Amino acid sequence: APGGGAALRPCSTRGAQGGINKPVIDRIIRVDHAGEYGANRIYAGQMAVLGRSSVGPVIQQMWNQEKAHLRKFNELMVAYRVRPTVLLPFWNVAGFVLGAGSALLGKKGAMACTVAVEESISEHYNNQIRTLIEEDPDKYKELLQVIKQFRDEEQEHHDIGLEHDAEATPAYSVLKTAIQLGCKAAIFLSERI
Amino acid sequence: VRCQQYPPLRALQASAVLGRASDEHKKEPLASSSQQHFDSPPAGHQPEEKPQGPHPSYTGQGGQESEDYESEEQLQHRILTAALEFVPEHGWTAEAIAEGAKTLGLSVAAAGLFHSDGSELILHFVSECNTKLSKLLKKEQKLVQLGEAEKKPIDEFLRDAVEARLRMLIPYIEKWPQALSVLLLPRNIPSSLNLLTSMIDDIWHYAGDQSTDFNWYTRRAVLTGIYNTTELVMMQDSSPGFQDTWRFLENRVADAMAMSSTASQVQSTGEAVVQGLMGAAVTVSNAETSRAVR
Numbered sequence: 001a002p003g004g005g006a007a008l009r010p011c012s013t014r015g016a017q018g019g020i021n022k023p024v025i026d027r028i029i030r031v032d033h034a035g036e037y038g039a040n041r042i043y044a045g046q047m048a049v050l051g052r053s054s055v056g057p058v059i060q061q062m063w064n065q066e067k068a069h070l071r072k073f074n075e076l077m078v079a080y081r082v083r084p085t086v087l088l089p090f091w092n093v094a095g096f097v098l099g100a101g102s103a104l105l106g107k108k109g110a111m112a113c114t115v116a117v118e119e120s121i122s123e124h125y126n127n128q129i130r131t132l133i134e135e136d137p138d139k140y141k142e143l144l145q146v147i148k149q150f151r152d153e154e155q156e157h158h159d160i161g162l163e164h165d166a167e168a169t170p171a172y173s174v175l176k177t178a179i180q181l182g183c184k185a186a187i188f189l190s191e192r193i
Numbered sequence: 194v195r196c197q198q199y200p201p202l203r204a205l206q207a208s209a210v211l212g213r214a215s216d217e218h219k220k221e222p223l224a225s226s227s228q229q230h231f232d233s234p235p236a237g238h239q240p241e242e243k244p245q246g247p248h249p250s251y252t253g254q255g256g257q258e259s260e261d262y263e264s265e266e267q268l269q270h271r272i273l274t275a276a277l278e279f280v281p282e283h284g285w286t287a288e289a290i291a292e293g294a295k296t297l298g299l300s301v302a303a304a305g306l307f308h309s310d311g312s313e314l315i316l317h318f319v320s321e322c323n324t325k326l327s328k329l330l331k332k333e334q335k336l337v338q339l340g341e342a343e344k345k346p347i348d349e350f351l352r353d354a355v356e357a358r359l360r361m362l363i364p365y366i367e368k369w370p371q372a373l374s375v376l377l378l379p380r381n382i383p384s385s386l387n388l389l390t391s392m393i394d395d396i397w398h399y400a401g402d403q404s405t406d407f408n409w410y411t412r413r414a415v416l417t418g419i420y421n422t423t424e425l426v427m428m429q430d431s432s433p434g435f436q437d438t439w440r441f442l443e444n445r446v447a448d449a450m451a452m453s454s455t456a457s458q459v460q461s462t463g464e465a466v467v468q469g470l471m472g473a474a475v476t477v478s479n480a481e482t483s484r485a486v487r
């Protein structure tokens with residue numbers, strides 16, 4: 001069950017509790033939602049190519065967890081009345097293309113993509129955790145709990161990718177750097193637009 | 194107002210920030226739109242000392258602020274609220290503000306606190322209307338939650354919300370075209386756009402919109418279009434009780450509903466066609482294979 005501890009509360013009670021830092025929370029939820037949406041599409045792309053191969057079940061399992069993450073952020077988005085990023089249709093296509101493209105490089109290629117993306121996401125979640133703790137760890141307890149749990153799961157995906165010989169991909173470091181640059185750009189844009 | 198502050202337009206800021214019902218306020222308190230005012234909790238607000246006319250400012254025991262302690266923003270807010278009464282006669286002008294200041298026992302020079310084109314007055318009015326609308330929608334929502342009212346279908350909800358909001362213009366309808374043109378001044382566009390978008394978002398929120406994809410934008414864009422066109426129609430409407438406007442509104446909302454159902458029909462037809470073609474392709478290739486085998 002995805003992030004079961006975080007209860008869903010409507011915004012009006014939240015506002016009455018002495019105010020959260022809306023701009024900061026807005027950004028956090030918007031970019032995380034975009035990230036999980038993109039991750040979903042990446043795994044969908046990978047499954048489209050490698051679904052019937054030996055790594056199919058592994059990818060499917062990771063995909064299922066990402067689906068749960070996305071569901072959670074959908075809930076949080078409604079609860080905090082956050083605007084989704086306008087780039088969603090673009091991430092829809094870009095994510096799928098990245099997933100399918102990396103999978104066409106072979107199983108190791110798909111795993112390399114997973115490693116790169118999950119590493120970016122884990123680092124990104126860590127930054128957010130730091131930000132929220134600096135703001136007020138008590139006020140944002142539930143959100144922190146959710147992000148910490150998701151960070152741990154993304155880290156697991158990263159490790160699974162490594163276990164499946166991601167590093168043996170030809171041009172691994174080039175591929176990894178390129179994908180991580182793309183992730184950084186995506187994060188930057190989704191926070192703002 | 195979505196958590197943005199525009200330094201020159203402090204009256205607007207005052208309307209947005211004030212969640213505290215001071216006993217000076219003879220008008221409705223703004224308290225309940227709290228869900229939109231996250232970044233400016235009243236506790237954090239640093240009021241400036243300003244002894245004015247009939248309201249002595251003093252600190253009570255222990256140096257705490259007393260209820261009579263008023264900030265400049267609160268003062269501006271009061272002046273603008275009082276000025277609204279004179280808008281039908283004087284328009285959105287410094288004269289109206291001066292008259293408003295007079296009723297509060299202040300000098301007419303208080304109008305000098307504001308721009309001469311009445312920008313702050315208009316923005317203040319819009320902000321107040323939006324707040325009233327939010328409160329109204331929230332109250333209705335509560336009634337539905339308590340089971341004392343039926344949940345309205347979306348088209349009726351949107352229609353009623355837009356109508357309620359536009360009806361607030363009726364006392365000022367003669368001077369509203371002037372206000373619209375002021376709101377479109379480049380200087381005012383960020384604030385007026387902000388007010389418009391947060392009002393539309395509010396309506397959708399209470400209508401029960403929970404979209405987290407591009408629909409979020411489509412819905413708001415459509416409703417903004419409906420609102421703006423209906424507002425313009427209302428300016429030209431001379432029918433009794435603005436019935437032409439409400440009929441126009443009903444038709445636009447119906448169009449929007451039809452458009453969305455058409456869109457989903459087109460999509461499902463498209464998907465069905467694609468599936469049909471895939472099925473045909475598979476059938477043909479199977480037929481070829483079996484013929485080859487034979």
